[in-house]
Amino acid sequence: MSEELNPHLRLLLGPGPSPVHPRILKAMSTHVVGHLDPDFLSVMDDCQVMLRDLFNTENQVTFPVSGTGSAAMEASVCNIVEPGDKAIICVNGVFGGRMSDVASRYGADVVTVEAPWGQPIDPGDVKAALDANPDAVMVGLVHAETSTGVLQPMEEIGAMCREHGALLLLDCVTSLGGVPVELDKWGVEVAYSGTQKCLACPPGVAPVTFSERALGKVRERKSKVTSWYFDVSMVEKYWGNERVYHHTGPISMNYAIREALRIIFDEGLEARFARHALASKALQAGVEALGLSMFAQEGARTPTLNTVALKDGMDDGAVRKSLLNDFNIEIGGGLGAVAGKIWRVGMMGHGATQANVVYLLSALEVIFSKLGYITRTGDGVGAATQVYADAAS
Amino acid sequence: MSEELNPHLRLLLGPGPSPVHPRILKAMSTHVVGHLDPDFLSVMDDCQVMLRDLFNTENQVTFPVSGTGSAAMEASVCNIVEPGDKAIICVNGVFGGRMSDVASRYGADVVTVEAPWGQPIDPGDVKAALDANPDAVMVGLVHAETSTGVLQPMEEIGAMCREHGALLLLDCVTSLGGVPVELDKWGVEVAYSGTQKCLACPPGVAPVTFSERALGKVRERKSKVTSWYFDVSMVEKYWGNERVYHHTGPISMNYAIREALRIIFDEGLEARFARHALASKALQAGVEALGLSMFAQEGARTPTLNTVALKDGMDDGAVRKSLLNDFNIEIGGGLGAVAGKIWRVGMMGHGATQANVVYLLSALEVIFSKLGYITRTGDGVGAATQVYADAAS
Numbered sequence: 036m037s038e039e040l041n042p043h044l045r046l047l048l049g050p051g052p053s054p055v056h057p058r059i060l061k062a063m064s065t066h067v068v069g070h071l072d073p074d075f076l077s078v079m080d081d082c083q084v085m086l087r088d089l090f091n092t093e094n095q096v097t098f099p100v101s102g103t104g105s106a107a108m109e110a111s112v113c114n115i116v117e118p119g120d121k122a123i124i125c126v127n128g129v130f131g132g133r134m135s136d137v138a139s140r141y142g143a144d145v146v147t148v149e150a151p152w153g154q155p156i157d158p159g160d161v162k163a164a165l166d167a168n169p170d171a172v173m174v175g176l177v178h179a180e181t182s183t184g185v186l187q188p189m190e191e192i193g194a195m196c197r198e199h200g201a202l203l204l205l206d207c208v209t210s211l212g213g214v215p216v217e218l219d220k221w222g223v224e225v226a227y228s229g230t231q232k233c234l235a236c237p238p239g240v241a242p243v244t245f246s247e248r249a250l251g252k253v254r255e256r257k258s259k260v261t262s263w264y265f266d267v268s269m270v271e272k273y274w275g276n277e278r279v280y281h282h283t284g285p286i287s288m289n290y291a292i293r294e295a296l297r298i299i300f301d302e303g304l305e306a307r308f309a310r311h312a313l314a315s316k317a318l319q320a321g322v323e324a325l326g327l328s329m330f331a332q333e334g335a336r337t338p339t340l341n342t343v344a345l346k347d348g349m350d351d352g353a354v355r356k357s358l359l360n361d362f363n364i365e366i367g368g369g370l371g372a373v374a375g376k377i378w379r380v381g382m383m384g385h386g387a388t389q390a391n392v393v394y395l396l397s398a399l400e401v402i403f404s405k406l407g408y409i410t411r412t413g414d415g416v417g418a419a420t421q422v423y424a425d426a427a428s
Numbered sequence: 429m430s431e432e433l434n435p436h437l438r439l440l441l442g443p444g445p446s447p448v449h450p451r452i453l454k455a456m457s458t459h460v461v462g463h464l465d466p467d468f469l470s471v472m473d474d475c476q477v478m479l480r481d482l483f484n485t486e487n488q489v490t491f492p493v494s495g496t497g498s499a500a501m502e503a504s505v506c507n508i509v510e511p512g513d514k515a516i517i518c519v520n521g522v523f524g525g526r527m528s529d530v531a532s533r534y535g536a537d538v539v540t541v542e543a544p545w546g547q548p549i550d551p552g553d554v555k556a557a558l559d560a561n562p563d564a565v566m567v568g569l570v571h572a573e574t575s576t577g578v579l580q581p582m583e584e585i586g587a588m589c590r591e592h593g594a595l596l597l598l599d600c601v602t603s604l605g606g607v608p609v610e611l612d613k614w615g616v617e618v619a620y621s622g623t624q625k626c627l628a629c630p631p632g633v634a635p636v637t638f639s640e641r642a643l644g645k646v647r648e649r650k651s652k653v654t655s656w657y658f659d660v661s662m663v664e665k666y667w668g669n670e671r672v673y674h675h676t677g678p679i680s681m682n683y684a685i686r687e688a689l690r691i692i693f694d695e696g697l698e699a700r701f702a703r704h705a706l707a708s709k710a711l712q713a714g715v716e717a718l719g720l721s722m723f724a725q726e727g728a729r730t731p732t733l734n735t736v737a738l739k740d741g742m743d744d745g746a747v748r749k750s751l752l753n754d755f756n757i758e759i760g761g762g763l764g765a766v767a768g769k770i771w772r773v774g775m776m777g778h779g780a781t782q783a784n785v786v787y788l789l790s791a792l793e794v795i796f797s798k799l800g801y802i803t804r805t806g807d808g809v810g811a812a813t814q815v816y817a818d819a820a821s
Contacts, residue, residue, distance in 0.1 A: 037474040037477075037478070037686070037690060040455050040458050040471070040683055040686065040687065042458065042459065042461045042465070042467035042468070042471075043461065043465075043467055044459055045459075045461050045462065045465060047460070047461070047462060049462055051676060052460050052461075052462060052463070052676065052679060054460075055459070055460045060456075060457040060458075060459070061457065062433050063453075063456045063457055063680060064453040064454065064456055064457035065433050065435065065453075066435065066437055066438075066448065066453070067440070067445050067447075067448045067624075067630050068435045068436065068438050068440070068445075068758075069438065069440060069442055069445060069758045070445070070631075072435070072436075072438060072752075072758065074435035074436055075435070078433070078435070081430040084430075085430070101495055101496055101499065101632075102494055102495045102499065102657065102678075103494055103675055103676050103677060103678060104675070104676060105656070105657050105674075105675035105676070106494065106495065106657050106675075109655065109656055109657045113655075133656070136656055137656045140652055140653070140654050140655070140656055141654060142654075229676070231460075231676060231679075237460050237678065237679050237680040238463075238676045238677065238678050238679060239494075239632055239678035239679075239680060239681050259533055260533070261533050261534060261535075261654050261655075262502065262506075262533070262654075262655055263498070263502055263526070263529055263530045263533055264495065264498055264499050264502045280763075281498075282496055282497070282498035282499075283444060283445065283496050283497060283498070283622070283624060283631045284496060284631065285495075285496060285630065285631050285632035285678070285681065286445060286624075286630050286631060286632075287456060287630040287632060287680075287681075287684075288632050288678065288680075288681065290433055291680075293430070293433065294433065297430060359465075365461075365462045365465065370673075
């Protein structure tokens with residue numbers, strides 16, 4: 036017989052899950068009601084109202100999908116794409132690549148627009164792809180690439196897509212709740228996120244939103260959406276006023292996201308984004324003071340996920356293993372093309388604090404000393420502390 | 429700003445979610461670790477070992493899908509079916525119908541074998557369908573139909589399917605953990621369940637299992653599985669020894685199912701099944717003593733989900749509304765063809781107790797008196813109590 040659950044108390048500074056706010060753990064331990072109970076319908080309503088505010092959208096169809104972030108990606112893509120549709124997908128990391136795989140599984144004729152890992156997508160390249168593919172039904176883009184730490188500038192692409200009649204679909208998994216997300220202003224028609232990043236909530240549900248224009252494409256489909264579970268034409272009838280049973284959703288995880296959203300609006304969006312930006316700035320200052328450099332291109336870095344380039348001779352495995360085993364700190368390694376070459380440090384949600392920044396840097400200094408990567412300690416934590424001192428004065 | 433979460437404390441005696449065991453709520457409030465943390469890998473291992481025992485299978489690939497029961501249905505079907513494959517689906521209620529919809533969305537040429545709602549599928553009809561469709565790749569069957577309360581006898585169908593080279597796929601959503609499920613003995617190749625029924629756990633993950641023969645069909649596919657999220661050829665590499673990241677799973681819900689499984693094996697399967705059977709027997713005795721009759725055919729009733737036929741002139745809405753508002757009890761109404769005609773009373777997991785049976789009957793007697801359906805009280809609760817008295821002596 037297995038023993039009572041007793042995991043280590045980790046500090047989660049990887050690419051997610053991020054540290055969960057205790058109020059959310061408390062909400063999750065609340066007694067369960069039925070998925071058609073008036074009390075649960077009111078939980079659903081609260082989630083929708085707050086998600087619209089967080090996404091900065093008027094989209095009526097805005098709700099948490101009954102799965103994790105990748106489920107929300109699939110739900111977004113599979114409703115829009117019909118077999119044979121042309122889809123332009125921007126790929127500058129793992130998650131753009133995943134979106135391209137999902138779209139092509141659902142029958143899309145995928146055209147990719149690429150940028151090197153660590154750099155944002157060039158809007159000019161998107162325009163060229165739209166010009167060359169006037170029949171494209173969508174453009175898929177990642178706002179914050181969890182594999183590279185790049186934050187995509189969003190000023191121009193939405194207008195280009197509207198001009199060409201293509202729907203802009205945005206991955207906000209690692210941005211929502213940590214940096215401004217302004218869907219309606221940017222002309223985004225479909226977007227999705229996860230909860231285990233800047234919402235400081237465990238994974239288990241994942242926000243999506245569809246504009247009226249996007250729903251128009253869904254309603255004009257010639258064939259049913261291949262996925263029954265993610266078919267928004269049915270799911271929206273449960274989340275909307277009709278309340279028609281579709282599937283039993285994860286009640287407790289909806290409790291969790293509701294509490295996560297309440298915490299976000301208790302703090303206020305501006306204060307929250309400033310806290311993320313400051314933690315990232317301090318972390319970067321510390322990392323650079325240790326002689327390391329950031330991987331993502333300057334000016335296009337998301338504060339929520341900070342990518343650090345390893346120097347030649349550094350032992351990725353040894354450092355991360357020691358962080359986990361000796362300090363109970365989780366950070367992420369590189370994925371795919373940059374495996375072994377970068378570290379991914381999340382400053383997300385409840386985790387983006389001065390305490391976490393200085394503890395991580397202090398732990399890294401101890402490990403780096405031991406491994407002979409640095410000859411004296413204090414530079415990293417000192418530089419990070421100075422950033423907080425400057426901000427306080 | 430929305431208020432602190434404070435739902436009514438309901439007694440969940442509908443078709444699910446069922447009452448959640450407090451040990452599970454406690455497990456869900458445990459601090460979160462990463463999806464590749466050694467501590468989480470060991471949670472995953474525990475879940476797999478216990479799920480195999482509960483399904484009575486040696487299948488290596490046995491794990492909880494990152495979604496609810498309908499996600500597990502989709503994961504089961506979409507991996508097996510390729511466009512153009514012939515699939516025989518047995519339909520005697522809503523969930524067989526749903527399986528048929530899912531299979532056809534994934535491109536299957538669906539042949540249905542039907543039985544009237546409230547009756548089990550006739551194995552002779554399955555044999556006839558297999559004889560008429562020797563190229564069928566699968567037979568889909570529901571073990572316990574949540575819409576009708578029918579428990580499907582499982583003695584013959586597996587052997588028929590093997591003889592014809594078709595994979596038997598079984599929906600165990602409302603049976604697993606409440607009645608014996610013996611996949612290997614029955615010749616079932618793919619099965620799935622939910623957690624919010626007889627596992628007494630909130631919805632949010634959902635068990636699936638694939639036999640080696642079923643995985644053979646997956647490995648011989650000519651095309652990728654349309655769903656990326658549910659593609660078992662990738663997901664099994666995360667749950668298996670390779671531990672290759674696929675998607676971030678719902679950590680806390682995996683904590684929950686692990687605790688649910690521990691509770692099940694603490695109680696013991698035989699004791700658990702006997703408890704469910706006794707609660708159902710007592711409930712039926714009480715219902716019949718009130719002059720009502722059961723909807724599902726005698727001899728083919730699942731103790732986990734008891735369907736009661738309304739008598740002419742009874743007001744479905746008034747009774748269920750009063751149960752909810754005056755007694756905090758949730759029971760289910762009929763779905764589809766039997767909407768307004770039956771009630772569905774779950775005796776599932778932690779909820780299958782003498783206390784719940786007699787409280788529900790007592791509440792019904794109060795309501796029935798008020799509405800003039802009965803002229804004296806005590807017959808229902810008395811009959812149910814007698815069943816427990818007989819069992820105790």
